[in-house]
Amino acid sequence: MPADTPADRPALTIAIFDKALHDRSAFSCGFAPIDNFLKSSLSDQIKTGMVAAWIATAEDDPAVLGFYTLGALAVRSEFGPKAWQRARVPDVPVIYIRAVAVRQDIQGMGLGTALVIDAMKRCIGIADQMGAAAIVLDVLEDEHFDRRWRFYEDLGFQPLGDPDNPKRVYIPMTDVRATLG
Secondary structure: EEOOOOOOOOOEEEEEEOOOOOEEOOOOOHEEEEEEHHHHHHHHHHOOOEEEEEEEEOOOEOOOOEEEEEEEEEOOOOOHHHHHHHOOOOEEEEEEEEEEEEEHHHHHOOOOHHHHHHHHHHHHHHHHHOOEEEEEEEEHHHHHHHHHHHHHOOOOOOOOOOOOOOOOOEHHHOOOOOOOO
């Protein structure tokens, strides 16, 4: 899915991960566990059906600029909005953004926002097919935690309220559909 870019930059493409097409070798987001995940674990997790991944590249360049992964998750209904509790089910199906990362040298240029919005749009279609009440993610805790927290808040995410996962945030699918659908 091409994204709008300034005329002096090549067009951005976000496509489903293809090991043969996407060059992960030089990718570094500045956080070694995420870099290692992309280079070493992603293919195995895709093969086992744990995640699906989308990769951002510049048009006609296979080098990975950024990526995100999606998977399924259930969260306890006692967390999140009151509507979940009124549904009288112990767990609520959600779509879990397992990772979002942007190459370190281009962070702060809008690619992270483009990736999350692309993921949110994709989640609308997924939720229409299988049912999901929200999109959930865990905000990575490091020296940039406050900046990341604000980034997700600005996109509409709010704390889930799970004491076992205090960095977990969510956005209801109704909000995603109202904004992007």
